[in-house]
Amino acid sequence: MKTVNAWLPALSAILAILVDYGVGNIDKHMPAKHPYFMYLLVVLLGVFTISALLSYFNLKVKKWIEDRSLFIAVTILFLNIINIVTKKLGLLPVIFFPTLDKILSIIVEDRDFLALCLSSSGKLLFTGYIFGAIGGFATGIAVGFSNSANYWISPLIRILGPIPATAWIPLVLISFPTTFTASAFLIALSVWFPTTVMTSSGIFNVRNAYFEVSSTLGAGKYYQIFMVGVPAAMPHMFIGLFNGTCASFITLMTAEMLGVKNGIGWYINWQKEMMAYANVYAGLIIIAVTFSILITLLFKVRDNVLVWQKGVIKW
């Protein structure tokens, strides 16, 4: 990939600008207030021109841009093609496939309302996630270390665990006082299951010799649980948390679309019913960005907690 030019992203942006500027629009679409796609392209052009220039002086920037330049250029080209197919030629049904200008205009002009939706989703997700993760750790550790917890709880996990949290919606919505608590419970449930299973299996898989070593070093029972069993099982716990995070996103969206009357999932569903597809796409973009930020954060936390694993296990 060494030959890939650092200028490719900027060139791709210039091409898209030329197309958007030079080719006439089809008049099937409702025009947006501002040419937002053009704004975006200009910003991209600016960013990638600067980074291409910097790559001559700074090795870090050079490596960064050269690793990604082809991918970024193709992504911009892809946006360019979408722009041609929708705004320029109108090849797709106009109602379902609005222009990029329109979608971006929603994100910009509706930002207050979208932020409100996002924050209420965030609150719900966070509440459920915290309870689910803590509950999952606690149950997993109990099952991993206590025979009687294992005896009583394991079958329960095996029976209840595989049921998707969303399948409980009809029951949960009527048995909780508010839709918020009901949805938070469902999210907690969806995080709890994978976290519990991976935590306990992680603990079962800890080499017994670690416990033996620690007992000859004078560690008591609880010290062994929390200073040997838990850290040794940490890689498994993170896999559980990761699965739980993905499950919680699904549950959040479903809960919002079915019950809760606010949040980004509800927004998408509502706009779909109003046939406002530009808003639906705007919502989807926001979800995609938010969720990928959350997953990235989780990975960052994991990398920090599991520095000792570098070179031991490849993720």
Place this chain on the structure above:
Amino acid sequence: MVGKIKVEGVVKRFQQQNAEEVIALSGIDLRIEAGEFVSLIGPSGCGKSTLLRLIAGLNGADEGKLYIDNEEIKKPSYERGLVFQDPMLFPWLSVYDNVAFGLKARNIYKTNHAEVQKFIDLVGLSDFSKSYPHQLSGGMAQRASLARALVNHPKVLLLDEPLGALDAFTRMNMQDELIRIWKERGTTMIMVTHDVDEAIYLSDRVIVMTPRPAKIERCIDVQLARPRARNNPEFLSLRSKILEILHFTGTVTEPNYYL
């Protein structure tokens, strides 16, 4: 001096997968004096590791009893440190935290934390105290695990082929290191080894074990002055005597040259 070990009529049986019983130890009687350096030697599967695990308290005996300073051994304790053949460092802790583990577990780290660095220096890992176990060579990991056991000041140090994985050169260095620590601390040392030379070089007494029945075949006193020379004729004659007990020589009963 503390750290006297007494083993009385110990029998240990293991259930194999096919429900057959393996007698890992059949009636072991043994006394090890406080501050003595003893080697256990014998063919693979004769119960050396099992005996160490019983002394450590990781397993219980089926018959007989074990004592440390006339107190019955019932469960593991920091007083009987164990160094496994595999270093078994905690991979999630740095070298420093591995060595500090025992002090922290016993809740005396605050008052004794200077010890940690002292033992890291002692085993020659000063530059690696922040490294994680996977960044160490086999020999370095083994030294770290030795430091981790030593920091607790055990009365008895049980060593299960601690030098088995090392190259000959590092190995000889570590042997001298062990001797130095032993002299300095007066710790009772019980070491399993497959290496006859190592056993003679280090120990006051070499205990030869045989499998089926898993018993102590012979105890050989090594009355050589320290520091010992590995090519000393008495050394060599002891060596062939032990090899003979282990059936590794033909009919040679005398060293094949004379003074």
